[in-house]
Amino acid sequence: MGKREFINGNNAVAYGVKLARAEIVAAYPITPQTKIVEQISEFISNGEMNAEFIKVESEHTAMSACYAASCTGARTFTATSSQGLLYMFEMMQFTSGQRRPVVMANVNRAISPPWTIWLDHQDSISTRDAGWIQIYVESAQEALDTTIQCFKVAENKEVLTPVMICLDAFVLSHTEELVDIPEQAEIDRFLPPFEPDYKVDVNRPLTIAAGTAPNLYMEFRFTQQQGMLKAINLWKKADEEFGRLVGRSYGGVVENYKCSDADVILVTMGSLSSTAKDVVDSLREQGTRAGLAKLRLYRPFPEKEIFDALKSAKAIGVVDRSLSFGFEGSVFSDVKAALYNNNCCIPGVNFIVGLGGRDVTADDLKKMYDKLQYIQKNGKAEQTVEFIGLRWSE
Amino acid sequence: MIKLQDITEEELLYGSLACAGCGGIIALRMALKVLGKNTVLVLPAGCLMATCGFFPQMAVNVPLVSTAFPSTPSTVSGLVAGLKVKGKEDITVLGVAGDGGTADIGLQALSGSVERGENFVYICYDNEAYMNTGGQRSSETPYGAWTTTTPVGRNKMWEDKPKKDLLRILAAHNIPYAARTSISHPREYMDSVRKAKETKGPAVIHVLAPCPSGWGTDTSKTVELARLAVETGIWEMAEYENGKYKVTKIIKNRKPVKEYIKAQGRYRHLPDEEIEKMQKQVDEYWKAMS
Amino acid sequence: MGFIPNKLSDLPAGAAFEGGHPTTHTGNWRIFKPVLNKDKCRNCLLCWIFCPEAVIKKGSDNVEITYDFCKGCGICANECPTKAIEMVKEG
Numbered sequence: 001m002g003k004r005e006f007i008n009g010n011n012a013v014a015y016g017v018k019l020a021r022a023e024i025v026a027a028y029p030i031t032p033q034t035k036i037v038e039q040i041s042e043f044i045s046n047g048e049m050n051a052e053f054i055k056v057e058s059e060h061t062a063m064s065a066c067y068a069a070s071c072t073g074a075r076t077f078t079a080t081s082s083q084g085l086l087y088m089f090e091m092m093q094f095t096s097g098q099r100r101p102v103v104m105a106n107v108n109r110a111i112s113p114p115w116t117i118w119l120d121h122q123d124s125i126s127t128r129d130a131g132w133i134q135i136y137v138e139s140a141q142e143a144l145d146t147t148i149q150c151f152k153v154a155e156n157k158e159v160l161t162p163v164m165i166c167l168d169a170f171v172l173s174h175t176e177e178l179v180d181i182p183e184q185a186e187i188d189r190f191l192p193p194f195e196p197d198y199k200v201d202v203n204r205p206l207t208i209a210a211g212t213a214p215n216l217y218m219e220f221r222f223t224q225q226q227g228m229l230k231a232i233n234l235w236k237k238a239d240e241e242f243g244r245l246v247g248r249s250y251g252g253v254v255e256n257y258k259c260s261d262a263d264v265i266l267v268t269m270g271s272l273s274s275t276a277k278d279v280v281d282s283l284r285e286q287g288t289r290a291g292l293a294k295l296r297l298y299r300p301f302p303e304k305e306i307f308d309a310l311k312s313a314k315a316i317g318v319v320d321r322s323l324s325f326g327f328e329g330s331v332f333s334d335v336k337a338a339l340y341n342n343n344c345c346i347p348g349v350n351f352i353v354g355l356g357g358r359d360v361t362a363d364d365l366k367k368m369y370d371k372l373q374y375i376q377k378n379g380k381a382e383q384t385v386e387f388i389g390l391r392w393s394e
Numbered sequence: 395m396i397k398l399q400d401i402t403e404e405e406l407l408y409g410s411l412a413c414a415g416c417g418g419i420i421a422l423r424m425a426l427k428v429l430g431k432n433t434v435l436v437l438p439a440g441c442l443m444a445t446c447g448f449f450p451q452m453a454v455n456v457p458l459v460s461t462a463f464p465s466t467p468s469t470v471s472g473l474v475a476g477l478k479v480k481g482k483e484d485i486t487v488l489g490v491a492g493d494g495g496t497a498d499i500g501l502q503a504l505s506g507s508v509e510r511g512e513n514f515v516y517i518c519y520d521n522e523a524y525m526n527t528g529g530q531r532s533s534e535t536p537y538g539a540w541t542t543t544t545p546v547g548r549n550k551m552w553e554d555k556p557k558k559d560l561l562r563i564l565a566a567h568n569i570p571y572a573a574r575t576s577i578s579h580p581r582e583y584m585d586s587v588r589k590a591k592e593t594k595g596p597a598v599i600h601v602l603a604p605c606p607s608g609w610g611t612d613t614s615k616t617v618e619l620a621r622l623a624v625e626t627g628i629w630e631m632a633e634y635e636n637g638k639y640k641v642t643k644i645i646k647n648r649k650p651v652k653e654y655i656k657a658q659g660r661y662r663h664l665p666d667e668e669i670e671k672m673q674k675q676v677d678e679y680w681k682a683m684s
Numbered sequence: 685m686g687f688i689p690n691k692l693s694d695l696p697a698g699a700a701f702e703g704g705h706p707t708t709h710t711g712n713w714r715i716f717k718p719v720l721n722k723d724k725c726r727n728c729l730l731c732w733i734f735c736p737e738a739v740i741k742k743g744s745d746n747v748e749i750t751y752d753f754c755k756g757c758g759i760c761a762n763e764c765p766t767k768a769i770e771m772v773k774e775g
Contacts, residue, residue: 023479026472052475057506061468064461064503068436068472071459074479076472090462098698160697198700200457200473202432202485205703209460211448212699216689223695398729405738408753409706412736414713415757419736450688455704580733606757614758614771617734 002183009172012140012179013079013105013165014039016147018049019187022077022103026054026065030084031117032173033107037079059084063091063102070100071208073199075151078102081169082109082123089127095162096131097224098209101154101194102162104132105147108270108321109169110356118357119169121269121321125298125330131224133163133231134298136269140177143167145248146296148187152238155194158230166298168271169357182246190245228300235297253297254305258284262291264372265313267306267335269295272319272353272360279365290369295331303338310339315375316348317368319360323352328385349381353388364388396584401427410453412445415613417603417620419445420577421519422490425599428587429486429515431456434477436470436489438500439463441526441605442519464499466491467507467516474512486515486591493520493534496600497558508567508596515590516598518560521605529608533558536628538668539660541608546663560600565634571597572634573642578602578621582631582642589635602629610659622654627676630683641683651676706753710737714756716771722746724768731760731769 007015013036017025027037043049054069056062062078070076080088085106095102110120124134135150137143143165150163167173198206212220236252243249257277259265268276273294283290293309295302310316320329327333332350339346351368354360368388375381387393406426412419418441426433434457437443443460446453461469470489477485491500496518507514523541524530531541535553540546544553564572571593573586583601590597604619606612611619623629624643628651631643651673655661661669687702689695725746732740732747739754740747749760749769761769 024472024475026475052479054471054475055510056468056471057502057509060464061471061503061506064465064468065472065475067461068459068469069476070472072473072476072480072482074476076476091465094462094465098700100698157697196697198696198698200434200459200477202434202457205431205455205457206700207447207449207452207454207458207460207703208698208700210452210699210701211444211460213448216449216699219689219692219695220699223692223697227697398733401733403742406704408704408738409708409710410737411708411710414736414755415759416736420734423736423738424733449699449701450705450707452701452703452705458703577734580730612758613755614762616736616757617759617763 002181004178004180006176007140007179008174008176009140009143009167010035010107010174011039012144013147013167014043015181016144017077018043019182019184020148020151020191021075023051023074024054024066024069024076025051025078026056026062026069027078027080028056028059028062028084030081032109032169033079033081033105035173036105059087060091063088063095066102067091067095067098067100070095070102071200073194073196075194076102077104079105081107082111085123085127086111089130092127092130092132094209099160099224099227100162101160103147103150103154104162104164106164106166107169107173108166116356117169119171120355120357122323124164124166125322128299128330131161133161133228133300134166135163135296136166136298137172138271138273138294140172141179141248142250143172144179144181145242145246146250148191149235149238149242152191153231153235156234157197159227159234161227161231166270171271186246190242232297232300232302250296252305253302254309255294255296256309257292257294259291259293259309261289263289263314263376264369265291265293265310265316266368267293267295267316267318267331269298269331270321275360275362276365279362279369283369288369288373298331301334301338303341306335306338307342307344310346311344313346315372316346317351317372318348319351319353319368321354323355347375347380349375349383350385351388352385358389360389395581396588398580402430406431406455407446407453409451410445411451412441413607415606415616417521417577417605417616418442418492418519420616421517421601421603424577424580424584425488425517425587426456428584429488429591432484433486433488434459434473436461436466436473438466438491438495440492440495442490444526463495464503466495466500467503470514470516471507471510471512474514489514489516491518492525493518493522494524494532497533497560505567508564508569508598511595513595515587516596518598518600519603520600521603521608523608525605525608538664538672540663552663561632561634564598565639568637569598569634570595574600574630574632576602576620576624576629576631578617578624579631608660610662611657615657619654619657622649622657625649626651626654627680628654709752711752711754714754714774716756716758717751717774718749718754718756718758718760718769719772720747720749721768721770724766726766728765730763730765734759734763
């Protein structure tokens with residue numbers, strides 16, 4: 001058993017990185033991420049952490065440096081937010097395409113303009129197809145523990161895919177809670193050193209990120225897809241093992257909160273899930289069979305697990321904190337696709353909420369469940385996409 | 395100064411798919427001869443990567459980490475740090491990019507890596523345009539040159555800006571070592587590479603590397619043209635070291651600029667008065683430097 | 685001649701291939717062939733150092749030209765101070 005400290009989500013990630021014994025950190029400041037790398041700098045300055053921190057001049061360079069450092073076989077971490085993540089986009093693909101298991105914390109912040117520093121998921125969701133694993137957390141404790149799990153899954157030789165841990169701006173990044181900080185020895189048992197087969201070695205000169213003609217490119221993409229898909233089961237295993245060794249686990253890739261007998265289920269990602277769980281509890285006290293499926297892993301998409309959580313519901317609602325302009329929230333599209341792939345058709349609605357930091361209250365969530373009960377009764381949704389908490393809609 | 399007889403026969407670069415007479419390949423081959431096997435090379439998108447790093451034509455026999463166009467210096471930074479934590483600081487990290495990859499899209503990253511004082515060698519092989527994409531103008535395209543984005547037409551005649559001065563940009567960083575040199579002077583160039591390797595901290599070499607396809611010249615003239623650039627005073631061989639800018643080759647009797655200009659297809663359109671203007675500029679530069 | 689994958693499991697994790705294994709002999713691009721007149725060669729090594737393709741080898745009295753990767757650019761002939769190399773059209 002380690003110690004307990006009153007820390008915020010950013011500090012928690014930094015503790016996770018330290019406990020994972022990351023060797024290289026390359027990062028550029030951006031609100032609300034900056035505290036993560038400030039904390040890491042302090043760990044390094046104090047001699048608590050043995051790592052090189054490259055204080056780069058941009059996020060593009062941060063990700064380039066991470067890609068390259070990982071090519072030497074070093075365990076590598078970076079953190080960013082919003083505009084910074086978008087600036088990394090090109091190099092994110094080098095990292096994933098070349099199978100370098102870099103771990104990045106993205107503190108979810110909305111995209112400008114209008115200028116804002118507040119929370120939504122538009123940044124990470126916009127990089128959905130960059131070949132990175134994405135996992136969303138609900139609390140500072142989960143942020144710490146998941147950061148460590150990230151390295152475990154990313155570096156698995158069957159996966160070798162970079163991971164982005166997403167935590168909500170301010171709600172998690174700047175809000176303090178009591179967090180258990182595991183013992184180094186516990187984490188060392190969980191996370192072995194990183195020893196990749198393909199790395200920079202003057203005795204075995206490889207051309208890394210070589211060019212290929214059309215006769216080989218597609219096979220590389222196929223193996224990348226295979227690696228990604230393996231991350232679903234391996235994450236469940238890692239979460240179980242973490243639970244055995246450290247005493248906490250998070251329901252694998254989809255946390256099933258009272259879904260088994262639920263008529264109406266909401267799907268959420270991130271910190272909103274805590275409020276939603278409270279709403280589920282109070283609805284259940286009033287006799288409504290409500291449930292919550294908290295999506296932890298967003299890419300690879302755990303379609304079987306999400307189907308298992310939702311299959312017996314009469315109506316579902318998917319809460320998106322981002323928007324694919326001209327269509328709907330991406331999580332909603334993906335959840336529907338997962339049901340379709342499992343020959344399942346449940347009436348559902350997409351709730352677009354909390355863009356640019358707008359509060360999502362328990363009342364808002366209660367209204368969403370009300371809507372689902374209405375859909376349950378009518379057997380269909382009148383509208384597929386609803387903006388919640390909008391001040392004016394016309 | 396390095397003697398050719400002492401240089402290794404070991405070839406760490408062979409079998410590239412570059413055009414015949416490529417100056418960039420000459421620059422890289424000479425550099426690897428000095429740096430040897432204990433080197434990691436970084437190449438971004440560009441001619442060298444396209445011709446040396448495409449499977450199955452693997453032409454580079456040192457570890458090569460390829461990267462995106464803006465990222466040569468930042469990839470170098472990551473390798474330097476990674477090799478340090480792995481206890482392999484004896485390995486030389488070498489970044490090689492063209493003029494576009496260095497003076498345009500890579501300049502911010504280069505400034506960062508140099509400013510942070512990381513220990514690496516960086517070579518900018520300058521063929522004075524974006525040759526891998528078919529010869530578009532870069533900030534290193536010289537005044538008067540035709541490129542595919544400075545075509546000679548009725549309204550606009552040719553590239554109308556002078557070259558960006560990379561060496562002085564580096565000098566402004568107070569870099570430990572930087573040099574402007576040419577493939578036509580292998581001993582001087584390779585000596586610069588050796589110095590760069592021995593320098594503790596960042597060292598950048600800007601080397602003129604003509605491109606027969608882009609310059610409209612015969613493949614056999616690559617080295618001759620680079621030499622002419624030096625002998626006419628158009629390309630100044632210089633170093634920045636210990637806080638001082640030093641011209642390393644004073645040409646006593648400079649050849650006429652016209653000789654260099656007339657030898658290249660990319661200047662075919664240039665009227666004599668423009669060449670005279672260029673001659674005047676060159677004369678004034680050397681007068682100011684003396 | 686290097687590594688050629690034949691099945692999916694042969695592929696490395698990410699495109700990482702052993703270097704120093706060019707498979708195509710670029711010598712077949714050549715139109716003109718450099719031919720050395722050994723008597724004129726002073727072994728100054730300028731052709732050797734300037735050759736982009738590394739096809740000229742050091743020898744004890746004179747250099748030797750190999751042809752597998754020689755593209756026939758003619759830099760060696762152009763740079764030779766004693767005009768010991770002649771570019772001859774391929775038959």
